[in-house]
Amino acid sequence: xxxxxxxxxxxxxxxxxxxxxxxxxxxxxxxxxxxxxxxxxxxxxxxxxxxxxxxxxxxxxxxxxxxxxxxxxxxxxxxxxxxxxxxxxxxxxxxxxxxxxxxxxxxxxxxxxxxxxxxxxxxxxxxxxxxxxxxxxxxxxxxxxxxxxxxxxxxxxxxxxxxxxxxxxxxxxxxxxxxxxxxxxxxxxxxxxxxxxxxxxxxxxxxxxxxxxxxxxxxxxxxxxxxxxxxxxxxxxxxxxxxxxxxxxxxxxxxxxxxxxxxxxxxxx
Ligand SMILES: [Ca+2]
Numbered sequence: 001x002x003x004x005x006x007x008x009x010x011x012x013x014x015x016x017x018x019x020x021x022x023x024x025x026x027x028x029x030x031x032x033x034x035x036x037x038x039x040x041x042x043x044x045x046x047x048x049x050x051x052x053x054x055x056x057x058x059x060x061x062x063x064x065x066x067x068x069x070x071x072x073x074x075x076x077x078x079x080x081x082x083x084x085x086x087x088x089x090x091x092x093x094x095x096x097x098x099x100x101x102x103x104x105x106x107x108x109x110x111x112x113x114x115x116x117x118x119x120x121x122x123x124x125x126x127x128x129x130x131x132x133x134x135x136x137x138x139x140x141x142x143x144x145x146x147x148x149x150x151x152x153x154x155x156x157x158x159x160x161x162x163x164x165x166x167x168x169x170x171x172x173x174x175x176x177x178x179x180x181x182x183x184x185x186x187x188x189x190x191x192x193x194x195x196x197x198x199x200x201x202x203x204x205x206x207x208x209x210x211x212x213x214x215x216x217x218x219x220x221x222x223x224x225x226x227x228x229x230x231x232x233x234x235x236x237x238x239x240x241x242x243x244x245x246x247x248x249x250x251x252x253x254x255x256x257x258x259x260x261x262x263x264x265x266x267x268x269x
Contacts, residue, residue, distance in 0.1 A: 135223060154197055
């Protein structure tokens with residue numbers, strides 16, 4: 001990886017065409033680089049070397065963190081049918097805790113089976129057996145939500161008919177809501193899975209919400225769990241009243257403070 005950082009030389013002021021290429025100089029240096037045109041515009045005739053000013057670096061770093069935090073978010077809910085991944089599961093592939101090859105999803109302890117041709121899916125050709133090799137497993141996704149809004153989650157449940165236990169139990173946690181769902185595999189087969197839609201609602205408390213699907217068959221004959229497919233999340237009601245944007249008010253305040261500091265600092269030179 002290349003790293004080239006070009007700042008104003010000690011005997012020359014920054015110029016509009018000053019080249020600035022950074023690959024690994026770090027966030028504070030990158031921000032300095034991005035601010036070069038601004039500094040040049042403010043005091044084109046005065047050498048300005050922010051990299052020699054720890055206080056200014058601290059202010060800029062704080063601005064950077066606040067800006068990134070404000071802009072940060074998870075993402076819209078995605079890949080609820082598990083059809084997109086970095087690897088074709090084939091018949092069935094075991095994924096351990098922390099695996100993120102299924103787009104948008106992270107595997108929870110201990111493992112899951114990413115099912116392809118082993119069993120028919122509810123939608124498409126792929127689904128999840130929430131119990132992998134260790135009698136317990138799960139999968140989670142974080143996604144953008146509007147605080148105060150109500151959402152409806154719909155998902156298809158079945159049970160892996162290949163083995164015990166006969167009654168599969170699925171636990172779903174989203175926001176502060178937790179529900180359990182049972183599925184009896186009696187009479188079901190790999191071709192006739194008996195997929196059944198279930199629903200639950202939740203009100204988002206934050207701008208990001210996490211949904212978790214987990215299962216535990218410990219002591220019940222091991223490793224054939226409830227199966228999951230075709231998860232859908234839709235907003236069904238707006239917030240009762242818009243939440244006051246404290247976060248953005250704080251961000252504006254930091255910007256004003258930084259502008260005052262920058263103005264005072266530039267006048268002192
Ligand atoms: Ca699917």
